[in-house]
Amino acid sequence: MKLMxxxxxxxxxxxxxxxxxxxxxxxxxxxIMKSLANEFFQNMLAxxxxxxxxxxxxxxxxxxxxxxxxxxxxINAVENFITQGVDAIVVAPADSKAMVRPLKRAMEAGIVVxxxxxxxxxxxxxxxxxxxxxxxxxxxGGAKMAGDALGAxxxxxxxxxxxxxxxxxxxxxxxxxxxEDAVAEHKLNLLDSRTAHWETEEANQVFSxxxxxxxxxxxxxxxxxxxxxxxxxxxxxxxxxxxxxVGFDAIPAVMPMIEDGRMLASVDQFGQQMAANxxxxxxxxxxxxxxxxxxxxTPIELVAGx
Amino acid sequence: xxxxxxxxxxxxxxxMSFRSVINNAGIGIALLLMIxxxxxxxxxxxxxxxxxxxxxxxxxxxxxxxxxxxxxxxxGIDLSVGSVMAFAAVVAGKAITLPGLGATELIILAVxxxxxxxxxxxxxxxxxxAYWSLPSFIITLGMLNIARGAxxxxxxxxxxYSFPFAFEEFGSMLIYGVPVVFLVALALVVIAWFVLxxxxxxxxxxxxxxxxxxxxxxxxxxxxxxxxxxxxxGLTAGIxxxxxxxxxxISSPIAGIGFELNxxxxxxxxxxxxxxxxxxxxxTLLGAFIIGVLANGLILIGLxxxxxxxxxxxxxxxxxxxxxxxAKYSAS
Numbered sequence: 001m002k003l004m005x006x007x008x009x010x011x012x013x014x015x016x017x018x019x020x021x022x023x024x025x026x027x028x029x030x031x032i033m034k035s036l037a038n039e040f041f042q043n044m045l046a047x048x049x050x051x052x053x054x055x056x057x058x059x060x061x062x063x064x065x066x067x068x069x070x071x072x073x074x075i076n077a078v079e080n081f082i083t084q085g086v087d088a089i090v091v092a093p094a095d096s097k098a099m100v101r102p103l104k105r106a107m108e109a110g111i112v113v114x115x116x117x118x119x120x121x122x123x124x125x126x127x128x129x130x131x132x133x134x135x136x137x138x139x140x141g142g143a144k145m146a147g148d149a150l151g152a153x154x155x156x157x158x159x160x161x162x163x164x165x166x167x168x169x170x171x172x173x174x175x176x177x178x179x180e181d182a183v184a185e186h187k188l189n190l191l192d193s194r195t196a197h198w199e200t201e202e203a204n205q206v207f208s209x210x211x212x213x214x215x216x217x218x219x220x221x222x223x224x225x226x227x228x229x230x231x232x233x234x235x236x237x238x239x240x241x242x243x244x245x246v247g248f249d250a251i252p253a254v255m256p257m258i259e260d261g262r263m264l265a266s267v268d269q270f271g272q273q274m275a276a277n278x279x280x281x282x283x284x285x286x287x288x289x290x291x292x293x294x295x296x297x298t299p300i301e302l303v304a305g306x
Numbered sequence: 307x308x309x310x311x312x313x314x315x316x317x318x319x320x321x322m323s324f325r326s327v328i329n330n331a332g333i334g335i336a337l338l339l340m341i342x343x344x345x346x347x348x349x350x351x352x353x354x355x356x357x358x359x360x361x362x363x364x365x366x367x368x369x370x371x372x373x374x375x376x377x378x379x380x381x382g383i384d385l386s387v388g389s390v391m392a393f394a395a396v397v398a399g400k401a402i403t404l405p406g407l408g409a410t411e412l413i414i415l416a417v418x419x420x421x422x423x424x425x426x427x428x429x430x431x432x433x434x435x436a437y438w439s440l441p442s443f444i445i446t447l448g449m450l451n452i453a454r455g456a457x458x459x460x461x462x463x464x465x466x467y468s469f470p471f472a473f474e475e476f477g478s479m480l481i482y483g484v485p486v487v488f489l490v491a492l493a494l495v496v497i498a499w500f501v502l503x504x505x506x507x508x509x510x511x512x513x514x515x516x517x518x519x520x521x522x523x524x525x526x527x528x529x530x531x532x533x534x535x536x537x538x539x540g541l542t543a544g545i546x547x548x549x550x551x552x553x554x555x556i557s558s559p560i561a562g563i564g565f566e567l568n569x570x571x572x573x574x575x576x577x578x579x580x581x582x583x584x585x586x587x588x589x590t591l592l593g594a595f596i597i598g599v600l601a602n603g604l605i606l607i608g609l610x611x612x613x614x615x616x617x618x619x620x621x622x623x624x625x626x627x628x629x630x631x632x633a634k635y636s637a638s
Contacts, residue, residue: 037454037560042463167611195611200554201561205363209605212356213348226465226558233554237362237478238355253467253556 027286028059029279030081032074032091034117036064039251040271041092047272051279058283061086071095078102082109088282090275092117096170100124103132112285114292116278118170133292135278137269139174140181142300143223146246147182149265149302150219153244156186160219161210162193163203163227172198175223175248182221191217196227203230211238220245225254225266232262250303258305265304274298332628333577333592340596344603351606354483361488362553364598366391366546368491368591370569371576372498373428373542375590376535378573379502380514381582382435382442384536386449387543388565390427392558393453394547397423399466399557402473409470416473416551421544427453428540432533442536450566457559466557477552487549494542498587511535515582572597575625577632596621 031048033041045062052060061084063077071094081089082105089106093099093115100120103113107130119134150160162179165172176193183190191214196203203222207230211217220243222228228247235243241262247254250268257263277298285291344351370387377384398420402412427449435445479486502508510531513521522528551557576593578585600621604614 037458037463039463039465192608194605197563199560199563200556200558201366201550204554205601206605208359208363209356209602212350212353212359213606213608226560229465229556230554233478251465253465256468 026057026059027087027283028061028084029282030077030084030086030089031060031062031275031279032077032081032089033062033064033275034074034092034094035066035070037066040249044092044271044275048275048279051276055283058279060279065094071098074099075102078106082106082111086111087286088112088114088279090114090116090278090282092275093120094118096121097124100128100130104128104130107132112282114278114282114285116274116298119295133294133296135281135292135296135298136274137298137300139171139269140178142267142269143175143178143221143248144181144185145178145300145302146248146265146267147179147221148186149304150221150244150246151182151186151188153264154186154188154219157189158186158218159189159191159214159216160221161191161207161214161217163207163220163222163231164193164195165198165223165227167195172223179221179223188219196222196230198224198226200226200230200233203227204234205230207231208234208238211235211240211243217243219243222247225249225251228254228263228266229257232257235262255303258303261305263305265302267300268303269300270298333575333589333596337592337596337599340599340603344599344606348603348606351603356602356606358480358483358485360595360598360602362485363602364594365485365487365491365553366549367565367568367572367597368488368594369494369542369546369549370565371572371590371594372491372494372587373539374566374569374573375498375576375578375585375587376502376511376538377442378570378578378580379511379582379585380532380535381518382532382535383570383580384428384431384442384446384539385566386427386431386446386453387539387546387569388562389450389453389457390424390540390543391547391550391562391565392560393427393457393460394420394424394544395550395557395561396457396461396466396559398547398551399469400460402469402551403466409472412470413473417548420547420551421541424540424542424544424547425537426540428537428543429533431540432536435536436529436532454559461557461559463559465559467555469551469555473552474555477549477555487553490545490549492591494545495587495591502587507531507534512583515579515584517583568597571622571625574629575622577625577629579629579632580626593625 033044036042041064048060048062065073074094078089079102089111096118107113113132114135115132116135119136120132125132162176164176192210194206196206211234220231222231225247228245231245244264246264247266250266254263254266258266281292350356374384374387398416401419402416431446431449435442477487502511510521510526514528514531518528550561572593573590574580575596576589578589600618604617
């Protein structure tokens with residue numbers, strides 16, 4: 001059913017694209033994102049749509065997926081875009097290895113491919129003989145910025161814990177490594193590190209139990225803000241206002257918490273502009289600019305209270 | 307004329323029978339052994355704070371599991387409760403952040419909106435699966451996606467926040483160290499126990515699970531009883547959504563992913579048979595405690611996430627094997 005609907009939608013857009021391309025001859029950019037259930041990608045989509053309206057010199061076709069691990073639908077999306085003959089594909093891969101081969105096919109079909117948000121696996125790229133630049137934030141560097149803020153506030157030897165994202169997810173791993181970099185640099189004492197699968201309720205439960213096991217925790221590093229909210233609620237329930245919390249993503253719901261000091265800081269990686277920036281880069285290459293190389297880093301910024 | 311007298315040939319397995327007391331005692335003993343083990347293994351386990359934590363942590367699962375007990379007793383299953391909870395939370399979240407109303411009105415509005423949203427999903431599950439006699443497994447799998455999609459659509463995938471202070475206060479209120487939200491869950495257990503054991507409706511829920519045809523032949527509207535069981539499950543998902551919001555002070559469209567599995571696990575560990583007709587809500591209460599104590603205790607003794615996940619899975623498998631022997635014992 002889903003498949004049929006998808007096929008129907010794809011067929012309609014092929015028809016539309018041929019007629020529109022003939023009419024206006026604007027370049028067509030296919031945007032492939034991860035789960036649109038994720039606030040981060042939802043904002044990114046909104047940013048890309050605003051960007052399309054603002055520039056007005058290209059046509060955007062965006063595809064998301066059902067959940068974070070549904071990478072098969074991303075592979076299908078690449079194939080559909082190849083069939084539709086888009087000019088450029090801008091993609092946030094759900095799986096850094098599985099996406100290499102379909103993207104190689106797209107490049108062979110003469111499509112400009114820009115990889116953003118999550119970098120494709122170096123080994124897999126080498127194996128397939130693909131050279132492709134990466135446009136995106138340094139998740140590890142961003143997490144280190146948050147960890148540094150915590151380290152600076154607490155000082156050497158402070159006892160901290162990490163609340164991780166989904167085990168196995170690339171950005172979760174990068175953020176954990178970034179936190180661990182900060183732990184090493186500030187000589188913090190890492191007591192425990194556990195996953196709460198990016199989710200508020202689970203972070204609340206897991207952290208309140210960690211706090212029972214280690215009542216002397218001084219700081220918490222959460223790999224996203226949804227989990228940081230769960231941590232803050234657990235601290236409120238336990239009546240503790242002496243423990244500092246940092247998060248990641250800077251979603252609107254945590255801004256009041258950063259303002260009133262319940263959270264120390266979060267990290268904004270400007271997700272809203274990230275897709276738009278990548279589209280700009282793709283259009284430059286399309287217009288005859290030089291090929292992208294290596295890692296084009298996008299801005300990240302620490303968001304902290306006064 | 308009492309309706310109960312009209313039911314012919316339904317094997318009477320009252321949940322208060324000797325055997326069922328033994329069954330529940332078995333689960334109770336397993337729970338006690340677990341508590342004993344963790345209190346020796348971790349000095350923090352029996353601390354007042356940790357007991358408060360455990361009670362808070364099992365609340366949502368217990369509420370969902372109470373509703374799930376009704377559905378499993380009639381021989382059905384509801385895979386949609388986690389998504390329905392998120393849908394109800396988003397609907398209630400939209401209601402509670404409406405501009406221009408006082409805190410009291412907003413809270414009343416949100417509670418009503420959330421509970422009704424949950425119940426509507428439950429009614430749909432019940433009507434569709436009972437009217438066309440379709441397996442509830444598939445219908446509720448459909449609802450799992452419908453409700454999640456609706457939650458994401460309505461919220462535009464954004465976390466909804468900034469609720470009235472009184473609402474938040476309710477979520478973290480303690481009475482002698484016992485979370486008020488847990489008392490809500492406990493009240494639901496008591497109500498469900500009364501309904502299942504002391505009302506005609508409850509006896510017919512067991513009856514349908516045991517022998518649907520016999521209940522039908524006795525002239526009872528089986529269709530409506532089934533719809534009622536699913537509605538109760540949707541209702542509890544709505545209540546769970548309100549509790550989620552009060553505790554965390556946000557509504558998230560991605561809340562409750564996988565919660566249906568924990569709720570089903572609590573019911574099954576509690577000794578309710580997956581094929582229906584046999585079990586009790588007291589068992590569900592104990593089952594929810596076993597899952598909660600396990601999740602909490604395994605972190606306290608410092609086991610890694612992955613080992614913890616494996617052990618939780620193992621406990622579910624063991625519970626189902628035990629259920630197999632219980633069924634054999636009851637049949638003989």
